[in-house]
Amino acid sequence: GHNFEAYELKEWVNWCDACGSVILSLFRKCVSCSKCKMVCHEKCATTVSLTCEADQHVRSLTLNDPNALNRYKTIVQETKDETTLKEFNTIHRVLSTEEIQERIENFNQTVKGSQQMTLQDNGETFRGFIRVSMNLMRPVSVHDSTKTSRKPTRKASFYIDKGALKALHLTSDTTSELVVQALLNKYSISDNPMKFALFEKQVREEGHVILRKMLPRERPLFLRLLWGNGNSDKRGFILQENESRDIHWESFSVAELLMFIKILDKEENDYIAEIKRKYKNKETDIRNAISHQSKRS
Ligand SMILES: [Zn+2]
Ligand SMILES: [Zn+2]
Incomplete structure (x- = not known):
């Protein structure tokens, strides 16, 4: 089974792999299985009823496989705002119809027929494919909607094989936010989409891999066109957990936000009570010493 130990989060906001809801803790406290x-x-x-990944023989074999990413030193970066994207800015950058046509022609020479991009009649939008490599460290919750189960949807947790590839058909207008949602739908994952983010993989010459967390409004197919060569493995898309202080609070309902305030209030009160108890205990010790001394004198 799992071996849960006290764990300090990197950030004060995170996601619970068991219940799927938010973990909020200014002291960044929660538990983590030391094995999986x-x-x-x-x-x-x-x-938690899910068996520990580390206990599953088959799984540990695949984990020991020489994974392409493990050969490199991996650095995770986060894009703070779109101005840093420069020529790879897919949020506001606009290309003329001629530019798009030329880039699509060049791109299509590097890939097979089914992978090619096609310009739509409006001369702006184009269609094509991207492939996303799944690289989730933690388990996900899925809706099990088999007819045999009594309840219409039953929740189960499982691990997605690292390195599994998903192909997505999309247009140049599809945002990375929508790509994350589409991937979750493909796997029937019921976790909050904010637990995940799409990353751009960039393999550098020095044996470094940079995983850049994409902004929600970036457009992956447009980005693929800007990369140019469709056959290069120097660039790619990866779905990974979103561990970030940069939470989009607007995506929560008011009821959820009010609940978060309650959770933080509870933590605050628990800590105040604990601190008061500690000081009270020490004070009691000293007062006992005082009363001993006054009895002796
Ligand atoms: Zn475990
Ligand atoms: Zn939980």
Whole structure:
């Protein structure tokens, strides 16, 4: 089974792999399995029924496989705002119809027929494919909607094989936010989409891989066109957990946000009570010493 231990989060906001909801803690406290890296609320650890990934023989064999990414030094970067994207800015950059046509022609020479991009009649939008490599460290919750189960949807957790590739058909207008949602739909993953983010993989000459977390409004197919060569493995898309302080609070409902305030209030009160208890204990010790001394004198 799992071996849950106290764990300090990198950020104060994270996602529970057991219940799927938010972990909020200014002290960045939760528990994590030392073997499979699953992260969850302390109270949720007792409810986890999923067998530990590290215990599964088949799984550990695939984990030991020489994974292409492991050969490189990997650096994770986060794009703070679109101005840093420069020529790869797919949010506001506009190309003329001629530029798009020329780039599509060049791109199509590097890939097979089914992978090619096609310009739409409006001369702006184009269609094509991207492939996303799944690189999730933690388990996901899925809707099990088989007819045999009594309830219409039952939740189950499982691991997605690292390195599994998903091809997506999309247009140049499809945002990275929508790509994340489409990938979750393909796997029937019911976790909050904000637990995940799309990353751009860039393999550098010095044996470094840079994983750049894309902004929600970047457009992956447009980016693929800007990369140029469709056959190069120097660039690619990766779906990974979104571990970030940069939470989009607008995506939550008011009811959820009010719940978050309650969670933080509870943590605050628990800590205040704990601190008061600690000081009270020490004070009691000293007061006992005082009363001993006054009895002796
Ligand atoms: Zn485990
Ligand atoms: Zn939980």
